[in-house]
Amino acid sequence: MRSIYTKITAILMLGFVIQITIVAGLFKFILTKNIIDDINRNEQQRQAKLQLAIVNLQKMIKDNPSGVQEYLNQYAKDKNMNFIIKDMSGNTIYFTNNGNGDKREIQETGFIKIKDTPIYIVYAYFPTGINSLAKDIERGETKYYLLILVVSVSLFVSLLIYRILALPLKKLSKAMAEVDYGNTTTVIPYYGNDEVGYLCRNFEEMGKRLQKSEKNQLELIQAISHDLKTPLTSILGYIKRLDDGKITDENKRKEYYKTIYRKALDLKGLIEELDEYSFFNVKAKYEIQQVNAKVFMEDICHELKQEVIQKGGRLEYINNIDNKMFIMIDEAKIKRVFSNIVENSLKYAGEKCKVTIRTTAINKNLLCEIYDNGKGVEEEKLSKIFERFYRVEESRSREMGGTGLGLAICKEIIQGHGGQINAKNMQGKGLCVYFTLPIKTMEG
Structure with a gap:
């Protein structure tokens, strides 16, 4: 099997050979013809520019002599040329100094006449730069320079392709061949900031994600079992x-x-x-509808209160919102969020658990806080409690059941509603899980 480096190099070399053949056969003929055509065309254009200037100058010298110099300066600037106008005795009457960066110039000559009598000689100077190419072609040297250049470029490009593309791709291919179940992490020694470098680093990250996914799968199987x-x-x-x-x-x-x-x-x-x-x-679909925030919270707290009492706990609802606030939510899923969080408090807060739910309107968001009177969570573990399969107390969680998915599901639901969810320890003790839901409309 031929490598991609061999294929790309062969294609490039073939292209270069074809280019060399075409250039060597047609370069002198086509370029010479183009230059001759350009020379003739430029000659005609120079004569046209000069004659137009002479016609206008003849009229201005007769009607507006004071405007001649200004006209010459502007015309020379517009046409990228220069003028020297002398009388019949050789004295310079007018001139322009429009620098064009090319000391080699082509001169065209004409006369300003009054009643068919020449009174001024007009010297027009035009920049040149094309004649040097004609000399190179006549010497027959340009095509050889081009041949050497093309060969050099082809060799350089081939080497560059190998170092930039083929070599890291070989490393990536080798790393991919080594990936297997249980062996998903690999390091590819290529650190360029180009597309291939990004590809290699993305592959490394993919390996890490696969490893984490395998670990989660094993943990899930163990938890389910x-x-x-x-x-x-x-x-x-x-x-x-x-x-x-x-x-x-x-x-x-x-x-x-x-x-x-x-x-x-x-x-x-x-x-x-x-x-x-x-x-x-698999990206859940939400059945969103507008609900009155206060009515919704009162209903859900009433339902949860009965469940908490049955399990030996207490539930308190602190309402800081009025009856004019509305939110756009999937009621069933938001109820699931409250149920999961309250159930989590009942599991870990111990006997005589007291759960408090407080709602407040802050910055066009409905803030919901659910906190208990338990012992809280260690600070270093707070950021992990919304991760999938995470259990704060492994042995206690297994005794009470559950997979460690409750708060992870809450996070998915809240973010799916455009809100944010987090947790903190209350002063003294107790865990507080709080989240926001956007206020979509406000009556009144």
Whole structure:
């Protein structure tokens, strides 16, 4: 298999050979013809410029002698030329000094006449620069210089292509061949700030992301395995006892059935959480509608209060917004955010947990704060609690169930609504999770 370097070099060399052949065969003929045509055309243009100036000068000398010099200066500037006008005795009457950067000039001569009698001689000077090319062609040297130049450029470009393109691509190809499951990180020793350099660095970053993804997959499998096994083991144990017929006390049997039901609900919640997480991974669609912020918050706090009380806790709602504020949200998903955060507080705040929800309008945003009276989270862990699969207390999380996806799902939902979510420790103790939702309309 031929390398890309060989192919590119071969194509370039073939192109250069074709160019050399064409240039060597047609260069002198075409360029000489063009130059001759240019010389003839320039001659005609010079004569036309000179005759136009003479016609205008004859009229101005007769009607407006004082404006002759100004006219000459402007005309010479516009036409990129110079004039010297002398009388018939050789005395200079008018001249211009329009520098054109070329000391070699072509002279054209004409006469200003009054009643067919010459009174002034007009010398017009035009810049030149094309005649030197004709001399090079006549000597037959230009094409040889061009041949040497083309060969040199082809060799230089071939080497440059190898160093800039082919060499780093070879390194990248080698690194890609080494990537395998469990071996996704690699370093490519190319640090250029060009497209190939960006490609190499992006490949390295991709390897790191793959490694992190593999780690997350393993953690997810372990979490699912444990979180499914724990309630399933309990369910199987209780069912076996009931099936053995050893439990004759009806109250005891009802207690077992309730326990089985609770464990089944735990399994259902886990599956729903995983299903919801996968839903957000494929860019969830939101059913956005306008709702009254105060009414919505009162409804959701009423629902959550009953759940918190059932689990032995307390919930307080502090409202700092009026009835004229409206927000555009997907109600079900925002309710999921509150539910996840409150459930998180109940898990970690311990017995007699008190959860407080406070709402405030700040800078065209609805600020929602949910905080508890627990022990909070270590400062170095605060920035990680919204990461997928992260658990503040691994052993405690596994005992209580869950995959470490609750707050990650909250982050996805809030950002999907154009808001921001964060966490902080309250003064003294307790974790506060707070987020914003844009206020879309305001009545009144």
